[in-house]
Amino acid sequence: MTDKVKDATNLSTSISRLARTLSPGNVTGALDRSLARLSANQPEDVEVQRLRWFWLDGVFATISSSFYGSFVALFAVAYGATNAQIGQLTAVASLCGLIALVPGAQAIKLLGGRRKAVVLGSGMIARVALLGWVLLPFLLRNPGAAILAIIAVNAVITFANNFANPAWTAIVADIVPREIRGRFFSHRNIGANLPALLVVPLAGWLIQIGNRPGAPFAGYQLVFALAFASGVVATFAYSRINDPAPSDQGRQRQRLGEVSQIIRSAPGFLSLVAVTLIWNLGAQMTGPFLNVYLVSNLGATTAMVGWTSAASTLAALLTQRWLGRWVDRRGNIWVQGALSFTIVGIPLAWMVATAPWHVLIINAIAGILWTGHALASFNLLLDLAPEKARAEANAIFQLVIAGSATIAPMVSGYLADALGFKPMFALSAAMRVVGALAFVWWVARPASRGAHGSHLPADRTD
Numbered sequence: 001m002t003d004k005v006k007d008a009t010n011l012s013t014s015i016s017r018l019a020r021t022l023s024p025g026n027v028t029g030a031l032d033r034s035l036a037r038l039s040a041n042q043p044e045d046v047e048v049q050r051l052r053w054f055w056l057d058g059v060f061a062t063i064s065s066s067f068y069g070s071f072v073a074l075f076a077v078a079y080g081a082t083n084a085q086i087g088q089l090t091a092v093a094s095l096c097g098l099i100a101l102v103p104g105a106q107a108i109k110l111l112g113g114r115r116k117a118v119v120l121g122s123g124m125i126a127r128v129a130l131l132g133w134v135l136l137p138f139l140l141r142n143p144g145a146a147i148l149a150i151i152a153v154n155a156v157i158t159f160a161n162n163f164a165n166p167a168w169t170a171i172v173a174d175i176v177p178r179e180i181r182g183r184f185f186s187h188r189n190i191g192a193n194l195p196a197l198l199v200v201p202l203a204g205w206l207i208q209i210g211n212r213p214g215a216p217f218a219g220y221q222l223v224f225a226l227a228f229a230s231g232v233v234a235t236f237a238y239s240r241i242n243d244p245a246p247s248d249q250g251r252q253r254q255r256l257g258e259v260s261q262i263i264r265s266a267p268g269f270l271s272l273v274a275v276t277l278i279w280n281l282g283a284q285m286t287g288p289f290l291n292v293y294l295v296s297n298l299g300a301t302t303a304m305v306g307w308t309s310a311a312s313t314l315a316a317l318l319t320q321r322w323l324g325r326w327v328d329r330r331g332n333i334w335v336q337g338a339l340s341f342t343i344v345g346i347p348l349a350w351m352v353a354t355a356p357w358h359v360l361i362i363n364a365i366a367g368i369l370w371t372g373h374a375l376a377s378f379n380l381l382l383d384l385a386p387e388k389a390r391a392e393a394n395a396i397f398q399l400v401i402a403g404s405a406t407i408a409p410m411v412s413g414y415l416a417d418a419l420g421f422k423p424m425f426a427l428s429a430a431m432r433v434v435g436a437l438a439f440v441w442w443v444a445r446p447a448s449r450g451a452h453g454s455h456l457p458a459d460r461t462d
Contacts, residue, residue, distance in 0.1 A: 038180045050175040053240045055188050060234035062192035066199040067227035070309045075220045076150045079143045087413020090288035094405035096155040097162035104163035105395040114167035115243045121164030123235035129156040133224040137217040166391040173382045174244045181379050186324025193317040204306020262389040269384040271442040277400045282431025284408035293421050300356040311360045312367030323372045335376035337444050340436035343369050347425040
């Protein structure tokens with residue numbers, strides 16, 4: 001009896017120690033210390049707290065999107081959607097996202113703050129919309145109507161996220177110091193991708209075992225509900241960020257002519273916008289269809305889709321710190337240019353894949369390339385966007401992305417139905433080559449000559 005009592009006491013003590021170690025205060029304290037070490041100078045407490053809440057928002061927002069992002073198209077396919085309808089799924093959402101950007105930039109002024117615009121858009125509307133997919137099988141029995149509803153919910157989510165994007169980007173530029181952006185975002189992405197590494201395969205597995213003859217969409221409903229729950233946590237974290245902008249900044253109004261003049265005075269930004277249009281036309285031709293191709297042409301299950309997505313996440317996770325240091329050392333322009341030419345090979349690799357396990361390798365390589373490209377391109381946007389009209393400039397940038405994401409999937413969806421997927425992959429690769437060459441000619445070449453003036457980051461070319 002005495003030994004049993006000692007064992008019980010030791011177990012209780014161990015549990016208590018673990019609970020204290022994992023208490024919110026200890027966890028946030030460790031996170032704060034880790035974030036503070038990213039800067040060569042000791043940041044103020046309020047600056048570290050902003051980084052902490054932004055970091056936590058990124059983690060839970062990524063968990064939320066990981067539960068559903070890879071499976072929305074497959075949800076539509078389960079109702080009998082065609083390739084053209086899958087193209088419409090992305091195109092309609094992108095069109096709504098395009099429409100949302102200008103109101104999103106203006107909402108900063110109307111709502112009296114950047115954080116309020118973000119919380120309203122991506123924090124509330126987008127996450128509540130996820131419940132539409134959860135309830136869909138209960139409300140609609142007709143497959144055609146259900147597919148339209150899936151497209152509509154996806155459009156609402158994209159509208160809300162893009163509505164928040166101008167304010168979100170403007171806040172990021174103020175709370176993350178330029179000199180640590182590469183390291184911070186690699187740190188943040190590691191924290192976000194580590195749970196995502198488990199969430200995506202888990203979601204695929206839950207869909208596979210949850211769907212059954214009596215409830216063929218129950219697995220999808222479960223993962224959409226989990227996406228909503230984790231999204232609520234992300235919204236709470238973001239709502240705690242102390243926006244460093246002066247309290248009256250959100251109410252300052254600039255006339256359209258003034259904003260236009262400011263943006264025209266930043267030629268580096270305008271060049272980046274033009275390049276982004278070409279590049280995204282190529283990338284968006286294949287992006288919405290990859291998992292559909294994986295299932296319909298290569299014979300993968302939803303669980304396998306989860307594992308192939310996890311391969312990309314794992315590769316990005318293992319190389320994240322190195323990529324962040326590489327971007328900080330080599331410079332945003334050099335890294336984006338080099339990786340743009342390398343990424344051309346991804347759709348070509350999909351053309352020769354004949355089994356799902358081939359996609360594991362392709363996605364692992366793509367995860368590394370796209371992570372480095374995203375780090376460099378986002379930092380470059382922050383550097384080149386004019387400071388006095390950053391929200392409006394970002395709205396223009398996102399308009400271009402949304403416009404290309406509206407046009408390209410519509411075209412490629414009909415192309416896939418008419419000719420098959422492989423011609424679509426080839427055309428995507430060709431467009432990416434054009435985009436990479438345009439980046440060298442319109443962004444990198446003028447930068448090397450100092451043509452972009454004060455808006456050019458001091459990239460190293462050694």
